[in-house]
Amino acid sequence: MKAVLGLLIALEAVNCAQLSLKDARIDDLEGQQIINRSRLENWQTRAMRDEQTIEDLQKAADEAETALPDGLELVDAGEFECTAYCGEKYPHICGEGKGITASGAPFTPDQTVAADQSIFPFGTVLYIEGVGVRVVQDKGSGIQGKHLDVAVSGTHEDALAWSGYGKHKVWVMKEVNENDGE
Secondary structure, X not given: OHHHHHHXXXXXXXXXXXXXXXXXXXXXXXXXXXXXXHHHXXXXXXXXXXXXXXXXXXXXXXXXXXXXXXXXXXXXXXXXXEEEEOOOOOOEOOEOOOOEOOOOOEOOOOOEEEOOOOOOOOOOEEEEOOOEEEEEEEOOOOOOOOEEEEEOOOOHHHHHOOOOOEEEEEEEEEEOOOOOOO
């Protein structure tokens, strides 16, 4: 009986030790949970702050992009469908590719844009949102109405992969005539 009692005492001691280990493990896990919750809150706060910083920087970039020198103004022309074309040599799907536009000006990637002449005559300076400043120097049989074809550098594949495909707000850049108000 003494042996059984000793065995029961030993088992009780083991159970107490196991409970103590379990309690310690539970305390450790609860502590880690508190730490991880705090980290999550810090990350969420930082992410929100970073998102605000990105929005502020984007707004500043957009404002800087549309800032004009004195004497110029932007006149809203509406929204236009924008596509791209390349200057690969003739014969080529993008056009004759001889390096000269319909206006007689040289094909200049990142400057030349083709437009419907009834809307924008040659020489019209446009600001295309997300694209930049372009000059109407070309036209094309498929460029009618509210459609602009932007000259890009590189190959035909580069023109097809141009990131600016789609609708963009467009403004005509004009000189301010100081005598208009008098």
